[in-house]
Amino acid sequence: xxxxxxxxxxxxxxxxxxxxxxxxxxxxxxxxxxxxxxxxxxxxxxxxxxxxxxxxxxxxxxxxxxxxxxxxxxxxxxxxxxxxxxxxxxxxxxxxxxxxxxxxxxxxxxxxxxxxxxxxxxxxxxxxxxxxxxxxxxxxxxxxxxxxxxxxxxxxxxxxxxxxxxxxxxxxxxxxxxxxxxxxxxxxxxxxxxxxxxxxxxxxxxxxxxxxxxxxxxxxxxxxxxxxxxxxxxxxxxxxxxxxxxxxxxxxxxxxxxxxxxxxxxxxxxxxxxxxxxxxxxxxxxxxxxxxxxxxxxxxxx
Amino acid sequence: xxxxxxxxxxxxxxxxxxxxxxxxxxxxxxxxxxxxxxxxxxxxxxxxxxxxxxxxxxxxxxxxxxxxxxxxxxxxxxxxxxxxxxxxxxxxxxxxxxxxxxxxxxxxxxxxxxxxxxxxxxxxxxxxxxxxxxxxxxxxxxxxxxxxxxxxxxxxxxxxxxxxxxxxxxxxxxxxxxxxxxxxxxxxxxxxxxxxxxxxxxxxxxxxxxxxxxxxxxxxxxxxxxxxxxxxxxxxxxxxxxxxxxxxxxxxxxxxxxxxxxxxxxxxxxxxxxxxxxxxxxxxxxxxxxxxxxxxxxxxxx
Numbered sequence: 001x002x003x004x005x006x007x008x009x010x011x012x013x014x015x016x017x018x019x020x021x022x023x024x025x026x027x028x029x030x031x032x033x034x035x036x037x038x039x040x041x042x043x044x045x046x047x048x049x050x051x052x053x054x055x056x057x058x059x060x061x062x063x064x065x066x067x068x069x070x071x072x073x074x075x076x077x078x079x080x081x082x083x084x085x086x087x088x089x090x091x092x093x094x095x096x097x098x099x100x101x102x103x104x105x106x107x108x109x110x111x112x113x114x115x116x117x118x119x120x121x122x123x124x125x126x127x128x129x130x131x132x133x134x135x136x137x138x139x140x141x142x143x144x145x146x147x148x149x150x151x152x153x154x155x156x157x158x159x160x161x162x163x164x165x166x167x168x169x170x171x172x173x174x175x176x177x178x179x180x181x182x183x184x185x186x187x188x189x190x191x192x193x194x195x196x197x198x199x200x201x202x203x204x205x206x207x208x209x210x211x212x213x214x215x216x217x218x219x220x221x222x223x224x225x226x227x228x229x230x231x232x233x234x235x236x237x238x239x240x241x242x243x244x245x246x247x248x249x250x251x252x253x254x255x256x257x258x259x260x261x262x263x264x265x266x267x268x269x270x271x272x273x274x275x276x277x278x279x280x281x282x283x284x285x286x287x288x289x290x291x292x293x294x295x296x297x298x299x300x301x302x
Numbered sequence: 303x304x305x306x307x308x309x310x311x312x313x314x315x316x317x318x319x320x321x322x323x324x325x326x327x328x329x330x331x332x333x334x335x336x337x338x339x340x341x342x343x344x345x346x347x348x349x350x351x352x353x354x355x356x357x358x359x360x361x362x363x364x365x366x367x368x369x370x371x372x373x374x375x376x377x378x379x380x381x382x383x384x385x386x387x388x389x390x391x392x393x394x395x396x397x398x399x400x401x402x403x404x405x406x407x408x409x410x411x412x413x414x415x416x417x418x419x420x421x422x423x424x425x426x427x428x429x430x431x432x433x434x435x436x437x438x439x440x441x442x443x444x445x446x447x448x449x450x451x452x453x454x455x456x457x458x459x460x461x462x463x464x465x466x467x468x469x470x471x472x473x474x475x476x477x478x479x480x481x482x483x484x485x486x487x488x489x490x491x492x493x494x495x496x497x498x499x500x501x502x503x504x505x506x507x508x509x510x511x512x513x514x515x516x517x518x519x520x521x522x523x524x525x526x527x528x529x530x531x532x533x534x535x536x537x538x539x540x541x542x543x544x545x546x547x548x549x550x551x552x553x554x555x556x557x558x559x560x561x562x563x564x565x566x567x568x569x570x571x572x573x574x575x576x577x578x579x580x581x582x583x584x585x586x587x588x589x590x591x592x593x594x595x596x597x598x599x600x601x602x603x604x
Binding site: 086087182183184185186203206207209211215216217218219220223224225226227254257258260261291292295296297298299300301302 | 388389484485486487488505508509511513517518519520521522525526527528529556559560562563593594597598599600601602603604
């Protein structure tokens with residue numbers, strides 16, 4: 001079943017100890033869509049400027065991503081520049097030029113209004129809510145991402161949006177900040193009260209932890225010999241997670257666990273090359289093989 | 303089969319956000335022995351002072367730990383005091399009084415010289431080597447722990463000792479420091495060249511990663527609602543790991559993976575109460591139940 005993502009499409013300038021690129025396709029929605037496209041048809045809602053060329057677009061089209069929801073606005077595309085430290089555990093933002101993204105006001109094409117599966121990437125919670133209000137058929141699965149900026153500045157709006165989400169995907173710090181609880185289990189209980197009954201805590205190289213109101217599930221980061229660029233790892237994780245879940249179409253303990261695995265698979269591939277390069281060439285066979293390697297990495301018999 | 307541990311026995315003063323204790327049994331060998339005693343007969347080699355009472359000793363005896371190798375020296379027992387930060391992710395050492403431990407020179411009682419399984423806790427590598435030289439029958443399994451202090455100050459002695467170990471158990475930072483490699487897979491390859499063919503990287507709340515020259519295995523930290531005192535978690539992990547492995551008596555892929563699970567089980571229990579309190583009352587049934595919970599936490603079916 002199709003999956004709609006709403007979020008940023010950007011150009012990124014990235015510098016890591018392995019090299020640099022001046023202008024490459026980026027943004028949460030791009031990573032998410034490319035990752036999710038391994039599993040299902042993805043509809044992308046975002047905005048780009050005049051500088052977004054046919055060639056840029058083709059990267060997404062090559063993965064059969066539906067771009068009817070990608071608005072063209074007059075001006076420049078969102079631009080982000082960042083530099084990673086020697087060990088890639090710290091990132092310095094060098095530039096954030098919102099450009100056309102500053103006026104982003106997502107408008108769903110008619111065909112998108114019945115999307116059964118929705119991922120609201122990290123944008124203003126008011127916009128996330130406006131997307132849900134445009135949906136005419138109650139979706140099966142709504143997942144969302146957010147960040148400290150919105151938790152601090154628009155807590156009321158975020159709470160309103162959270163009421164409509166089944167799954168919240170954030171990192172450790174955001175979990176603690178949103179709940180006011182340092183302990184992640186207590187934080188999760190607090191968050192269950194806000195709406196989502198599934199909390200997915202993204203922990204970078206340490207993997208991800210899912211706390212559901214019935215069970216917990218943990219998956220490690222995949223140990224890699226070469227990490228070239230961590231940009232987009234979390235969004236690729238979300239794409240793999242939601243892409244897989246959309247093919248099942250139901251939230252069950254089993255489907256959520258597999259979604260965690262496929263999320264981790266996509267996140268682990270994303271960081272192997274700069275920007276979206278690795279996701280562009282990734283095959284389903286590679287995805288399946290790495291999922292099995294995750295199984296080898298974690299399974300044991302008592 | 304019996305298991306010998308050589309390391310510190312101490313009194314600890316510990317302060318965490320959950321409370322404080324002024325003087326409680328501590329030291330790597332104490333935690334290790336209490337944890338390992340869930341699985342096998344443990345022989346403890348260490349040194350204590352005149353202030354180490356029959357009652358202190360009884361804590362170890364109650365778990366059937368063999369104390370023939372626990373030397374009594376004139377003076378005070380090793381004393382350590384530390385305080386944990388609000389989130390318990392940082393620890394400040396308030397006092398380190400080596401006392402009788404400063405002159406520690408491990409002497410194995412005759413019965414210990416044929417120990418098939420040996421754990422060399424974090425002490426001077428020269429002393430670790432002297433222990434191995436006293437062993438008269440080639441042991442089946444030798445594992446060791448070390449720390450930045452020895453990696454920096456006695457690198458040659460540490461390298462010599464490492465030649466005799468099959469398993470090295472250290473944390474992320476120590477792995478990187480010892481190998482000069484930031485990437486853990488490359489670090490492991492470097493370490494395989496030094497002797498051990500199994501590297502166990504302890505990652506605190508993030509669990510543990512095993513890199514063997516044939517396979518990798520990862521286990522998450524067990525999500526707990528209450529962590530009262532992180533002291534001794536790593537040594538309890540090592541105790542659970544080696545205790546289990548000693549019952550199997552052979553290093554196989556399967557036994558190493560299960561050892562990782564039981565290590566994590568013991569580490570997770572150790573932090574639930576102050577000092578060794580939780581390990582004192584822990585039952586085999588609780589150990590088995592938590593091992594199954596680790597299975598639920600990590601297993602999935604693709």
